Amino acid sequence: MNDRFSEDDVIATVTRLTRSQLVHFVDVALVSPLREEGGLVFRRIDIARLELLCDLSQDLDLDAAALGIVLSLIDQLHAARQDLALLAGAIDTLPHDLRGRIGAAMQRD
Amino acid sequence: MNSNPYEILGLTASATPAEIKKAHRKLVRSSHPDLHPDDPGAEDRFKAISAAHDLLKDPETRARYDAGEIDGLGAERPQRQYYRDFADQPDDRYRQRRGSGQTVDPADIFADILRSRARASGGGGFAGDGYAMAGADARYSLEVPFLDAVRGAETRITLPDGQNLAVKIPQGTDDGQTLRLRGKGTPGMGGGPAGDALVTVRVRPHSVFERVGDDILLTLPITFDEAILGGKVTVPTIDGPVGLTIPPGASSGRILRLRGRGVVRAGQDAKGDQKVELKVVVPRDIDPGLRDFLTEWRKDHASDPRADLMTGAAA
Numbered sequence: 001m002n003d004r005f006s007e008d009d010v011i012a013t014v015t016r017l018t019r020s021q022l023v024h025f026v027d028v029a030l031v032s033p034l035r036e037e038g039g040l041v042f043r044r045i046d047i048a049r050l051e052l053l054c055d056l057s058q059d060l061d062l063d064a065a066a067l068g069i070v071l072s073l074i075d076q077l078h079a080a081r082q083d084l085a086l087l088a089g090a091i092d093t094l095p096h097d098l099r100g101r102i103g104a105a106m107q108r109d
Numbered sequence: 110m111n112s113n114p115y116e117i118l119g120l121t122a123s124a125t126p127a128e129i130k131k132a133h134r135k136l137v138r139s140s141h142p143d144l145h146p147d148d149p150g151a152e153d154r155f156k157a158i159s160a161a162h163d164l165l166k167d168p169e170t171r172a173r174y175d176a177g178e179i180d181g182l183g184a185e186r187p188q189r190q191y192y193r194d195f196a197d198q199p200d201d202r203y204r205q206r207r208g209s210g211q212t213v214d215p216a217d218i219f220a221d222i223l224r225s226r227a228r229a230s231g232g233g234g235f236a237g238d239g240y241a242m243a244g245a246d247a248r249y250s251l252e253v254p255f256l257d258a259v260r261g262a263e264t265r266i267t268l269p270d271g272q273n274l275a276v277k278i279p280q281g282t283d284d285g286q287t288l289r290l291r292g293k294g295t296p297g298m299g300g301g302p303a304g305d306a307l308v309t310v311r312v313r314p315h316s317v318f319e320r321v322g323d324d325i326l327l328t329l330p331i332t333f334d335e336a337i338l339g340g341k342v343t344v345p346t347i348d349g350p351v352g353l354t355i356p357p358g359a360s361s362g363r364i365l366r367l368r369g370r371g372v373v374r375a376g377q378d379a380k381g382d383q384k385v386e387l388k389v390v391v392p393r394d395i396d397p398g399l400r401d402f403l404t405e406w407r408k409d410h411a412s413d414p415r416a417d418l419m420t421g422a423a424a
Contacts, residue, residue, distance in 0.1 A: 028268075029248040032202055035285075035309075045195040049203065052143045052192045059137045065271060072295065074143060075203045075245070078196040081146070085197065 005042040013047055016054045025053060028064070030071060112181035114161035114174065122175065126166070133162040146193040244295035244304035251276060251308050255315035258282045259325075259347050259372050266308065276308055281323070281374035284312040318347060323372040323381025330390045331355060346370045346383050353385060361389045 011019055025031045026040065031049055033040040042050075049071075056062045056070060091102055115122050118132040138144065140154040164181065165171045173179050249266050257264070261280035265273045274293055282288075287309045294304025312320075319326040329344055339357035343350045346367065353365060364386050371381025 027250055029250070032248055044190065045192070045198060045203070048190045048192040048195055051189060052141075055137065055141060055143075060134055068268075071203075074192070077146065078193075078203075082197055 003044050005044075005047060006038075007040055007042075010042050010047065010050065014050045014054060016058060017050055021057075022050070025050065028068070030067060114164045114181045117157050117161040117181075118165070124165075126168075129162070129165050133158065133166075142191040143193050146196065152191065243301040244297040246304040247294040247306050249274075249306060249308045250311060252311045252313055253278055253282070254313050255318060255320075256347060258284075258310065258312040259318075259320065261375065274306060278310065279375035281372045281377075282310050282312070283320075284310065286310050317345065320372060323374065323379070325371045325381065325383040326386065327383060328386045328388050329353075330388050331359070333389050333391050336360065336387070336389045344383075344385055347372070355387070359387050359389075361387060363387045 005013065007019070007022065010022060011017060026033060030053060031042070031046050033042045033046055035041075052074075053067060053071070056067055062070065091099060094102070115124065118124075118129065118136065120128060120132055124132070136158045137155070140148075140151050140158055142148070142151040142155055145151045161181070163170075164174055164179075170179065174181060249268075251264070251266055253262070253264065257278055259281060261282070262278045264276050264278060266276055267273045274290070276288065276290065278288070287307050290306040290308065292303045293306035296303045317327060325347055327344070327346075329342070331342065334340075335342065335355055336359050337357065339355050339359070341352055341354050344353045344367070348370070351367065351370065353367065355365070364384050367383040367385060369380040370383035373380050
């Protein structure tokens, strides 16, 4: 699947997005396209992020400050979840009795 | 699946547009897949909510639904990928952790967790007991006037959250250059160091000066008498006006060099030059005295500057 979108492709794909909004999102670094000689190059992750930005700003009426906060929290959440997945993978490789003890420790609250 | 858009939004058929908007907003908040990454049912709910809202927000399609002309399923929405689908992509540029994009050594993560547990003296879990994380780098772009970039300046960036950040533009900053402001990025968590702010500078073009490498280019209009007789004129440079001597017999296109009047880069001794390209400007209204003189002059000073134009030129 194509994973390189020009500014025009983005406007055509994310139909709710105007060019000035796109320029603004790039300016304030809410999306970080690759900067190449021929111009900006957006990836599919940027498209998904722009769809989310449209949902938040248009459907939920978040203002610029709230958008930045929410996106930053989601990004931190993604990082934390990846750490957790890594940890779970590491625990999976441990001997059975150790896994049992970790499981028991996590049941305790 | 329930296909009554009113029921999906928890409304009755008499709902006002404001009630529709309000109900939709509330449901987006509780069902958006990116706001609930662990909820496997969120995507289906969100799709149904979006379809119902698409149908009811437009008075025309709502009226057609109410009249029984179309059913509540509405148009098929195009397949969409949510941001959470990219959460485990290895090169996610947005992930807020130092070193994203590089291989993360699991040992570092364990070490962090163990350190924080030692500090927390018996507190359970990871959250809230001193798990330190460095802040992410924040990227900004900044448009700078031409003269501020070549001469150096101080300015401020207004951040999305309304705060602002002082930025020192070093002398000789080039278009596209990125400045790193240490510790001005996202704050760290739990006492971790803040990230850096990376500011990409875009230099606004100037109407008179053009920068080529460390040289400044400028086109200087001169009168035809200055071109023929030579003379002293004043030329603007990036550091203010300076005097320039035009030699007698200077044609358009001739380039005079003002040494050391170009761009100086911060921390370097070498200076660029300013190149002044002459452009002869002839008066619009020729006075009779000049016309008579040139008419006479032309009779015994015939010359053709185009005689050799094509000599040696490729076919």
